[in-house]
Every structure is written in C-alpha cells, then in structure tokens.
Amino acid sequence: MLRLSWTQPEDLLPHALVAAEFDGRDVADLRSRWVAAGGTPDAAVSGATPEPAPDPLRALARELLAEIDQRPAPAALVAAEPDDLDAILAAAPAVWAAPAPEMQPADLDDRVLGAWLGRASGCLLGKPVEKISLEGIRAIGRSTGNWPIASYFTEVGLDPDIAARYPWNRRSRPTSLVENIDGMPEDDDLNFPLIALGLLERIGTGFTTDDVAQAWLDDLPGGRVFTAERITYRNLLDGYEPDVAGAVQNPFRDWIGAQIRTDVYGWVNPGDPVAAARLAWTDGRLSHGRSGLYGAMFAAAACSAAVVATSVSEVVAAGCSVVPAGSRYAAAIARGVELGAGDLDDEAAVDALHAEFGKLHWVHALSNSALLAFALTRGDGDFERSITLAVSGGWDTDSVGATVGSITGALTGARGLPGRWTRPLHDTLATSVPGFAGARFTDLAARTVALAPAPAATR
Known part of the structure; x- marks a missing residue:
C-alpha cells in the first residue's frame, strides 16, 4: 500500500499544530478536537504514519488544517518576522x-x-547518516574508527548490533559510503x-x-x-x-x-x-x-x-x-x-x-x-x-x-x-x-x- 509522505492530511495536522503553537497561535481547541476524535497528537518524524486514517478522521484533519490557516499569528511576531x-x-x-x-x-x-x-x-x-540520531552517528563513527569524522563514512568494521540499531539511509548507502562512491x-x-x-x-x-x-x-x-x-x-x-x-x-x-x-x-x-x-x-x-x-x-x-x-x-x-x-x-x-x-x-x-x-x-x-x-x-x-x-x-x-x-x-x-x-x-x-x-x-x-x-x- 502506497503511503506518500508529507502529504496525507492526518500526517500533516500534528505538524501543523506544532508549527502554530511554536508561532504563538492559539490552536488548543483544534488539538483537543483532533485527539478527542482519535487522532494522534504526535507528528510522524518520517512524514507518514504506517496506516491511513479512517475517512471521517481524514476529513476532520482536512477541516482542521484549513482552520489553522485562519488563525492569525501574534502581532509581535508579524512585526519581528515579516x-x-x-x-x-x-x-x-x-x-x-x-x-x-x-x-x-x-x-x-x-x-x-x-x-x-x-x-x-x-x-x-x-x-548515509541522514535521519540517524546524534547518538547513532557517534556510535557508527566510533565503531568504524572514524570518530572524530575524518573521511566519508564506511561500514567496514561496523559492529552488527550498531548497524541494526542505526540503519543507514537506505537510498544513500549504495552510493555514498566510501567503498561505494563513484562520482x-x-x-x-x-x-x-x-x-x-x-x-x-x-x-x-x-x-x-x-x-x-x-x-x-x-x-x-x-x-x-x-x-x-x-x-x-x-x-x-x-x-x-x-x-x-x-x-x-x-x-x-x-x-x-x-x-x-x-x-x-x-x-x-x-x-x-x-x-x-x-x-x-x-x-x-x-x-x-x-x-x-x-x-x-x-x-x-x-x-x-x-x-x-x-x-x-x-x-x-x-x-x-x-x-x-x-x-x-x-x-x-x-x-x-x-x-x-x-x-x-x-x-x-x-x-x-x-x-x-x-x-x-x-x-x-x-x-x-x-x-x-x-x-x-x-x-x-x-x-x-x-x-x-x-x-x-x-x-x-x-x-x-x-x-x-x-x-x-x-x-x-x-x-x-x-x-x-x-x-x-x-x-x-x-x-x-x-x-x-x-x-x-x-x-x-x-x-x-x-x-x-x-x-x-x-x-
């Protein structure tokens, strides 16, 4: 099943609530409506949750996204950040x-x-380390003798347990580890x-x-x-x-x-x-x-x-x-x-x-x-x-x-x-x-x- 990231309403809404709150916009009532309806308040770090939302919840997400757009930013923020x-x-x-x-x-x-x-x-x-946590980057570097970083990353010598815990960016690994780089x-x-x-x-x-x-x-x-x-x-x-x-x-x-x-x-x-x-x-x-x-x-x-x-x-x-x-x-x-x-x-x-x-x-x-x-x-x-x-x-x-x-x-x-x-x-x-x-x-x-x-x- 295709789950396109950064576009599904139920995935966007938690991010939109966080962004509005960070700007000082009052969206507490919208967050409450979302959670009460069964929506998750946690934004998907990867941009998409594993399963699509039921139709009623997705419809509510669309509605709330539109409402967030109507909530004005504080005047002081608008003045400071035009x-x-x-x-x-x-x-x-x-x-x-x-x-x-x-x-x-x-x-x-x-x-x-x-x-x-x-x-x-x-x-x-x-x-190759995009999306890997700070802890993971340090663990990979130390495990491969590349810490502090002094070269492109390698998986030569990487502890299998660390590799399993902090997997490489799957799209980048074939082309961006030092043993694989070719342009x-x-x-x-x-x-x-x-x-x-x-x-x-x-x-x-x-x-x-x-x-x-x-x-x-x-x-x-x-x-x-x-x-x-x-x-x-x-x-x-x-x-x-x-x-x-x-x-x-x-x-x-x-x-x-x-x-x-x-x-x-x-x-x-x-x-x-x-x-x-x-x-x-x-x-x-x-x-x-x-x-x-x-x-x-x-x-x-x-x-x-x-x-x-x-x-x-x-x-x-x-x-x-x-x-x-x-x-x-x-x-x-x-x-x-x-x-x-x-x-x-x-x-x-x-x-x-x-x-x-x-x-x-x-x-x-x-x-x-x-x-x-x-x-x-x-x-x-x-x-x-x-x-x-x-x-x-x-x-x-x-x-x-x-x-x-x-x-x-x-x-x-x-x-x-x-x-x-x-x-x-x-x-x-x-x-x-x-x-x-x-x-x-x-x-x-x-x-x-x-x-x-x-x-x-x-x-």
Whole structure:
C-alpha cells in the first residue's frame, strides 16, 4: 500500500499544530478536537504514519488544517518576522561592506568551482547518516574508527548490533559510503542549485516566483520534492497561484527546504549579498515563510560573500545583513556563533545545541542553521574541519554539510581543497534535472561564472 509522505492530511495536522503553537497561535481547541476524535497528537518524524486514517478522521484533519490557516499569528511576531522583501531588509542590519576591489580575489573561477565541489562533498558526507540520531552517528563513527569524522563514512568494521540499531539511509548507502562512491550521486541538495542555474541561464536575474514554479513543474517529478516543496507542488497542481501556493495547509514553511536552493544566487552576485538575497527571496517565497525564507536569504548572501571574502566572520556577517535582527532565525545564528567561539569541546557544544533546539523537527531551519553557524565558526575556514563538524552535529546532515561545504569551499578555492574529499567525485554529478545529464562540476562552475558581473565593492 502506497503511503506518500508529507502529504496525507492526518500526517500533516500534528505538524501543523506544532508549527502554530511554536508561532504563538492559539490552536488548543483544534488539538483537543483532533485527539478527542482519535487522532494522534504526535507528528510522524518520517512524514507518514504506517496506516491511513479512517475517512471521517481524514476529513476532520482536512477541516482542521484549513482552520489553522485562519488563525492569525501574534502581532509581535508579524512585526519581528515579516515576509515582505522590503520589510525584511528594513528590519535587517544596516550594511555589509565587501572587500575593496583591489583586495578581492582574482580567482573567481577557482572560488566558484570550490563552492560547487565543496557543496557536493559536504552533502555526500552527510547522505548515509541522514535521519540517524546524534547518538547513532557517534556510535557508527566510533565503531568504524572514524570518530572524530575524518573521511566519508564506511561500514567496514561496523559492529552488527550498531548497524541494526542505526540503519543507514537506505537510498544513500549504495552510493555514498566510501567503498561505494563513484562520482556525486543524485541529491535534492544539488538538483535545486541546477534548477536555479537553469533559471538564470534561460531568463536572467529578472525571473519571477511564477518562473520558479514553472521550472519545478517542468523539471522535477513530484516524488523528488519533500516537506514544504511537496505541499507547494500539490497546491500548484490544485490550481493555486504561485504567490499563495506555499501558504495553504503547509506546516513546513519554517523548515530548511528553501535554504538548500539558493547558493547559486550568491555565486552569481559576488560581493553583493542584497542582490543575492533578493533572488533567494523570489525563489524561497514559493514554498516558505519567516525562518524558512530567511534561511534562503542567509545562504544566498553568505555565498555571495564567500566567493570574495577571506574569513568566516565576513561570510556570517553578510548572511546576517539580510535577516531581520529581531527574528528567531537571527537568534539561532547568533547562538551557533557563540557556541562555535566558546570554550566547550565539540561534542559538548553540539549537545548544548541539541538541548536547546532538539524539540524541533530534524528538518527545521532554526536548529539546522544554529548548527551551520556553529560549524562555520568553529571550523574557521578549514574545509575538512567545517564539513565534519556540520555532519557530526546530526539533524539534516546532508543539507547542512552541503551549505557548510559550499561556503568553506568558496573561501578555500578548488585548488586548496583536500583531494581525499574531491577525488571520489570524479568531477561528475548524477541528476535527473533536464539539461544537466552528464554534468561536470568544472562545466557548472564555468557556466556559473559566466553569469556573474564584476564583484561589487559595497552593498
């Protein structure tokens, strides 16, 4: 029996109740109605419960989802966390100053290639342990002599009891363990950047949210999108316009999906984080809001800085320069930076993050972005240290590993990346995105740089 995840009303409703309560919306009466009717209050971590709900319970779930959409967010939250682009930028810190032109690197080609390769390497490192608990990641690493993480994961030497207790991501295991790697396997963390690159090549920086929606429908099968993207995809097919499709019965708008889509917008706007963030907003708003949208803008702005900057602190400052200062997202980034610069050892610092953010779903933007900021800050530009910190922190391992790899890969440049991380990629990327069959990272980098103007001197 097919149980499609992230779409069944009875599976969405518990997530929607949690999201509403997290925003301070009063839905206690709706939760009571659901539980009284026999619905589970516990959100399915994997996105789908084993069995479908009876028809009356499913109908109630649809009704309650619609009612949740009508419950307003508190005025203070709306003021602190707007979704309108101009309001977001008005609430963000004042400026980010790029290095003066004479101080900017002349090797943009190498920086952008480093970003593509870094994104792939960090993603590939995190793929086999995606969805595995922090405890499980540590147990696997220790059992195989790879703790602290120093290479791609292996199952050679893995204790059978640990393997049974913490099974690999079944889709990733055949292509992402070190003994199996043969080029970069397909992953949504790379597919979405390809779609962004295709949009920019076909339409240019004037693309609209409608164009993003059309690209999804043209280039992505529905089964290749998840969480907020899957809800948005469904709503587009149901006739909702792109301006509203992401806001209808979508409890995942604060999750990490938009944050994995926007690196390319930074790479084609070197040293101009606001221009990058504007493109990220146009893309991200299709499916996300508030924290999810800020994550898209932060990543794009940080990537814009990473191809011209010389330090992680510059990159994080650029990302923060486009995020509302009073938002929960800005606070999560600040907490990650604080722990990264603090005195706790790596595991204790990660434990502190999990203690503070662990009640959120493992795909939520806030927890993963706090980990992102921690890994970047503590790694301090060291590519290997940064991606291994990101993945060893758990949660959405491939996505955080990819973004950390993208940023530190850009700071380092392709020529400076350790070969043990890049050689297994064979300069190849598997993808089902039309127009990119047989893609090579060297070609993708050249196509990206061809779209970039000269680096901006100031914001």
